[in-house]
Amino acid sequence: xxxxxxxxxxxxxxxGHYAVGQFNINNLEWTKAILLTAQExxxxxxxxxxxxxxxxxxxxxxxxxMVNGMLEELNITVPVALHLDHGSYEGAKKCIEAGFSSIMFxxxxxxxAENIEKTKELVAICNEKGLSIEAEVGSIGxxxxxxxxxxxCADPNECKQIADLGVTMLAAGxxxxxxxxxxxxxxxxxxxxxxxxKLTGAMPLVLHGxxxxxxxxxxKAISLGVSKINVNTxxxxxxxxxxxxxIEAGKDLEGKGFDPRKLLAPGFEAIKATVKEKMELFGSxxxx
Numbered sequence: 001x002x003x004x005x006x007x008x009x010x011x012x013x014x015x016g017h018y019a020v021g022q023f024n025i026n027n028l029e030w031t032k033a034i035l036l037t038a039q040e041x042x043x044x045x046x047x048x049x050x051x052x053x054x055x056x057x058x059x060x061x062x063x064x065x066m067v068n069g070m071l072e073e074l075n076i077t078v079p080v081a082l083h084l085d086h087g088s089y090e091g092a093k094k095c096i097e098a099g100f101s102s103i104m105f106x107x108x109x110x111x112x113a114e115n116i117e118k119t120k121e122l123v124a125i126c127n128e129k130g131l132s133i134e135a136e137v138g139s140i141g142x143x144x145x146x147x148x149x150x151x152x153c154a155d156p157n158e159c160k161q162i163a164d165l166g167v168t169m170l171a172a173g174x175x176x177x178x179x180x181x182x183x184x185x186x187x188x189x190x191x192x193x194x195x196x197x198k199l200t201g202a203m204p205l206v207l208h209g210x211x212x213x214x215x216x217x218x219x220k221a222i223s224l225g226v227s228k229i230n231v232n233t234x235x236x237x238x239x240x241x242x243x244x245x246x247i248e249a250g251k252d253l254e255g256k257g258f259d260p261r262k263l264l265a266p267g268f269e270a271i272k273a274t275v276k277e278k279m280e281l282f283g284s285x286x287x288x
Contacts, residue, residue, distance in 0.1 A: 004079045004081055006083065006102045006134075009046075009079050012287065013204065013287070016283075017223065019218075019227050020046055021231055021278050022046035022047075023045065023048065023232070024049065024050060024053065026236075027057065029264050029267065031070060032070060035071070037275040038076070038080065038275075041279050043078060043287060047080065048083050048084075048230060049083070049100075051084075051086070051088065051091045087103055102131055102132040106135075115137070116161060133168050134228075135169075135171070137158050137171070153173055154196060159200055168204070169227070170196075171205075172193070174192045176207060176213065178232075180211070181209075190224060193225070204225070206229075207221050209230065211233040212233075215281055229282055231278050240267070242267045
């Protein structure tokens with residue numbers, strides 16, 4: 001099945017009170033593990049690519065080629081969107097040209113008027129080409145590719161202004177952060193989420209920083225209109241932990257245990273297990 005934009009899968013998720021997971025990819029193992037798990041669980045899925053990861057994987061065209069090749073070779077039949085995560089204005093345009101099926105333009109660090117202006121222009125391009133587009137209001141805390149946010153809560157009225165431009169989905173800051181959550185984290189602001197949902201209606205809302213948010217908060221966020229949840233750090237931690245255990249056990253010194261296909265296999269399986277756990281939590285299993 002060729003890449004699809006995320007509109008239909010997220011509209012269904014919002015109506016069905018579940019969420020589709022966006023799992024960020026960093027290399028071949030990541031991509032293959034996520035696609036196979038989505039297929040096994042019959043779940044729609046969004047592959048997220050940050051600008052840093054895109055650069056690491058040798059550019060957006062390389063990423064598109066790898067993903068399209070895998071969809072064919074692995075006979076993937078569930079809906080898959082390839083999505084730019086926290087894209088700049090220039091990055092969004094490059095991904096559109098490269099063949100991504102969905103983009104995120106993160107204009108949250110601009111004054112609202114400039115965020116609106118740039119988002120509006122990208123909405124027009126995406127509509128013309130049949131891509132889905134995510135916008136952001138209120139910065140997400142933590143650091144991702146050098147962009148540092150304090151985790152401010154979005155202004156619901158600004159969210160409505162951006163939603164009215166015709167974006168497919170909206171990421172609103174509700175106290176969530178990227179990376180590991182600190183011990184003194186205050187939790188999600190459901191008051192903000194509820195206010196945003198009331199003003200944006202049927203629009204699918206996006207929760208960034210899905211790693212480390214307790215399951216009950218995830219479920220409550222989904223009940224308040226969150227239809228897309230981003231996970232990255234959790235897969236990275238699981239991959240690193242499994243790889244460390246393999247090497248500490250001396251497996252890389254046994255026979256051809258140093259072969260990257262063997263060395264990276266435990267990490268690959270750890271990503272699959274993490275993705276499965278998240279898809280079950282989000283409620284997307286069997287929804288393809």
